[in-house]
Amino acid sequence: MKQILLLACFLYSISNISQEIKSPSEFLGYELGTQFTRHHEVVDYYEYLAEAAADRVQLTSYGKTNERRPLILAYVSSAANINNLESIREDHLKSTTGTGNASKAIVWLSYNVHGNESVSTEASMQTIYELLTNKADYLENTVVIMDPCINPDGRDRYVNWYNENKNTPNNVDPNSKEHREGWLSGRANHYMFDLNRDWAWLTQVESQQRLKMYNQWLPHVHVDFHEQGVNNPYYFAPAAEPFHEVITDFQRDFQVTIGKNHAKYFDAKGWFYFTKEVFDLLYPSYGDTYPMYNGSIGMTYEQGGSGRAGLGIITGIGDTLTLKDRIDHHFTTGISTVEVAAGNSQKLNDEFRKFYQPKNYKYKSYVLNGDADKIRALTTLLDQHQIVYGSGNGSSVKGFDYASGKSGTSKTSSNSLVISTNQTKGTLVKVLFEPNAKLSDSLTYDITAWSLPYAYGLDAIASESLVANSTSTTEKNTVTPLDPQAYAYITDWNSMDDARFMAELLKEGIRVRYTDKPFTLSGKKYDRGSLIITNADNKKKKGFLGLLEASAKKNHKTLTATTTGFVDGGKDFGSSSVQMVTDTKIAVLSGEPTSTLQFGEIWHFFEQQLNYPVSILYSDYWKQVDLSKYDVLVLPDGWYGSSFDDDQLQRLKDWVKSGGKLIAMGGAINGIDGEKGFGIKAREMKKDTTLSLESYDISEREGIKNAITGAIFKTKVDTTHPLAYGYKDTYFSLKLGDDAYEYLDKGTVVHLDKDTVPVAGFAGSEAQKKIGKTLIFGVENVGRGQVVYMVDNPLFRGFWENGKLFFVNALFMVN
Structure with missing residues (x-):
């Protein structure tokens, strides 16, 4: 009788709570589900909950997007836990040092990283309502952190587009316009970056602000909610190989535990789903892998739909x-995730503590040397990840x-x-710095190489011993007052700091020169590209x-003053070899x-x-634009x-002949190569006409012989060419496919030699044959102008730092 009374009291209290708090509808x-909710309305609902259930919901704004939309987090738990939230957080973080007595499960649910995968933000509102009402018991030993929309700019772009183009009532015909989102889709953020691939590289403001909050919690469980193609059933963990x-074994096993719980609910409803396929756990910059490398159970959940589905759509099987x-x-997988975490809170805490125990990785230390600007750029990234680093103390290091x-x-x-x-983030260090990630399966969802020493263009040794170091101190950026009587001021040309310095001077109307030839002055050598401001x-x-x-000072530049333009060796400052930057x-x-993504990389590069x-010309009207008003036209990668x-090819060619500079990147080269307009030629491979019979089941794996899944190759560089100023005679290029072009008769600047085995990542055997002795970057002179060819992408996802100066050289140095 007593148990019945207690149950009645509980149900009565739940009923009262439900009546007090409004549902999303x-x-x-x-x-x-009958309309898409705009971001400001979502924020309004969360703010309402934070007021109506103030004892169980704490709301915080962690920043703003490029378009000034708020980024918010909701902390949802029992009244006792919310009242003690900071102590819970502090005790949880003590687990990373093997101390503390943490007992609460920390679950972080992230929604709508891809803006047009729009259902997840809607589901977040139903999920938080359910947790505050019918599933409140899950919160007794669980803190749920909810980010209702990681990408508000992209989501509102999609929602606004859909509302403008949908039928009334909505039309489920897949051919209707409401299911045909245009080129500027809502998937990416303002700068058309894929935020789901930016967790490690932190090029975008949304990622940078979110990671500050993430590092304050380091949750036990992190879920990234997505959508995929309309005809696909639901995907949830466990993930696929590799x-x-x-x-860890526990991270793998707990994915299975959660997946089985989801399956229980999906089976009961007769819903279709799949696991262990497509979505692997390798590339470190995803919303599932990055948490994994920080001790979490990181997972991707994929619902069929995405930007095509709208409010309703007929699928391929007629449903x-x-x-x-x-x-x-x-909603079901979100609630199921919290349920499993709540029922395994102690196990999650125990295993999280184990994750942060010292690991016996092969390489104990990574030692990097090189240009100070590049070192500084890398330490900025390390600081964002809370990775600890130091300086060398004169010791010798042996290793890879x-x-x-x-x-x-x-x-x-x-x-x-x-x-x-x-160190605490030691596992993340291994993942980001190891020379070559081990592949358990060559079929992967993304790139297979990203090692930061290659990405930043730094010399590196991976040591199997722990290398002693001194604590790094903050560099004081001071500039000695310039002598107003000096003839000129000189600085080097090696990095993006140099490029930003030059760009700022040009915008201020300050005239800058650069040297085409090395020279020495007062016992110091200056390489090609060095800047001279007289x-x-x-x-x-x-x-x-x-x-x-x-x-x-702003750009960390040291200027050397000279009282003469008469050099000790090389060309004097009045020589034709010292040219004006236009x-x-x-x-x-x-x-x-x-x-869209490659255009976004370029757009972000110029502005941020x-x-x-930079002027942005849209393809709908660019034919009518007078190109003579521009010195440079960049054609981003794409499907040309x-x-x-x-007529268009002739127009481009005439403009180049008249002195214009065309920069063709990736797939854009295919739009102008060979007989189509310019001199570059695609590599033709002889096809094997021998009939080969193979089983249907292995055909996909046979196909990867022709694939390159984001592998790093060592290339050779002509350092005398203006396109290569600031570079050494080798460059590590990230190759994303097997597109291959013959060397140029003149102007081959960066190229692959006959040895095409990647230094890191996967490249199929046939693809390696195809790219042997091919062009990476080159310049063709056409009349008074130039065409710069960039087969590989030097701006890839904004993180391949060592490629960016090639692009700047193409803009300013190549004449």
Whole structure:
């Protein structure tokens, strides 16, 4: 009788709570799933819950997007836990040091990283309502952190587009316009970056602000909610191979535990699903892998639908998939995840503590040397990840040499960067810095190589011993006052800091020169590309020295003053070999046939990395634009095929002949190669006409012989060419496919030799044959202009730091 009374009291209290708190449908004024909710309305609902259930919901804003939309987190738990939230957080983080007595499960649910995968934000509102009402018991020993929309800019772009284009009532015909989102889709953020591939690289403001919050919690469980093609059944953990070798047995097993719990609910409803396929756990910059490498159970959940589904659509088998269906599925896995975590809170805490115990990885330390600007750029990333590093102390180090691919030695100095795996984030260090990630399966969802020493262009040794180091101190960026009587001020040309310095001077109207030939002055050697700013060139510029000093300080530049333009060796400053950097007018093609992601990389590069103005020409009207107003036209990677007709190709060629500079990247080369317009020629491979019979089951694996899944190759560089100023004679290029072009008759600047075995990552045997002795970057002179060919992408996802100066050289140095 007593148990019945207790149950009645509990149900009565739940009923009262349900009555006190409005459901999403009640608050929004329409049934959830019958409309798409705009971001400000979602925020309104979460703010309402934080007020109506203030004892169980704590809301915080962790930043804003590029378009000024708020980024929010909701902490949801029992009243006692919310009242003690900071103590719970602190006790949980003590587990990373093997101390503390943490007992609560921390579950982080992330929604809508891809804006047009729009169902998850809708599902988040139903999920938080259910946790506060019917599933409140799950919160007794669980703190749930909910990010209702990681990508508000992209989501509102999709929602606004859909509302503008949908039928009334909505039409389930897949051919209706509401199911045909255009080129500027809602998937990516403002700069068209894929935020789901930015967790490790942190190029975007959303990622940077989110990771600050993530590192404050390091949850036990993290779920990234997604959508996939309309005809696909639901996907949930466990993930597919390859798993990175650092992923623990417990992390694997707990994915199975959660997956089986989901399956129980899906089976009861007769819903279709799949596991252990497609979505692997290797590439470190996803919303499932990055948490895994920080001790979490990281998972991707994929619902069929995405930007094609709208409010409802007919699937390939004739069923109707509605937004309500999609909400139900994501809601079910979200609640199921919290249920499993709540029932395994102690196990999660025990295993999280074990994850952070010292690991016996093969390489104990990574020692990096190179340009100070590149070291500084890397330490900025390390700081964001809370990775600890130090400086060398003069000791000698032996280990794997990244440059040679063999055993080598190096001597450390105070300028060396030393990073050890003997630290809290040691597993993440191994994943980001190891020379070559071990592959348990060559069929992967993304790139297979990303090692940061290669990405940043630094010399590196991976040591099997722990390398002693000194604690790094914050560099004081001071600039010695410039001598107003100097003839000129000189600085080097090696990095993006140099490029930003030059760009800022050009915007300020300060005239800058650069040298085509090395020279020596006062016993110091200056390489090709070195910048020279003379007083004579800028005598009419008001406040010249003040502007120059301020820019040097801002961009970490050291300027060397000289009282003469008469050099000790090389060409004097008045020589034709010392040229003026022109105030270049640059345009970039956007719209079809360009790739949104690759266009976004370029757009972001100009506005957020180089800080230099660029005009964006849309493909719908670019034919009518007077190209003579621009010095440079950039064609981003894309699917050009026959996009340019004969008239357009002739127009481009005439513009180049008249002095224009065309930069063709990736697939854009296919739109202008060979007989289509310019001199570059695609590599033709002889086809094997021998009939080969193979089973249907192995055909996919046979196909990967022709694939390159993001592998790193060592290339050769002509350092005398302006496109290569600031580079050494080798460059590690990230190759994303087997596109191959013959060497140029003149102007081959970066190329692959006959040895095409990647230094890291996977490349199929046939693909390796195809790319042997082919072009990476080159320049063709056409009349008074140039065409710069970039077969590989030097701006890939904004993180391949060592490729960016090639792009700047193409803009400013190639003449």
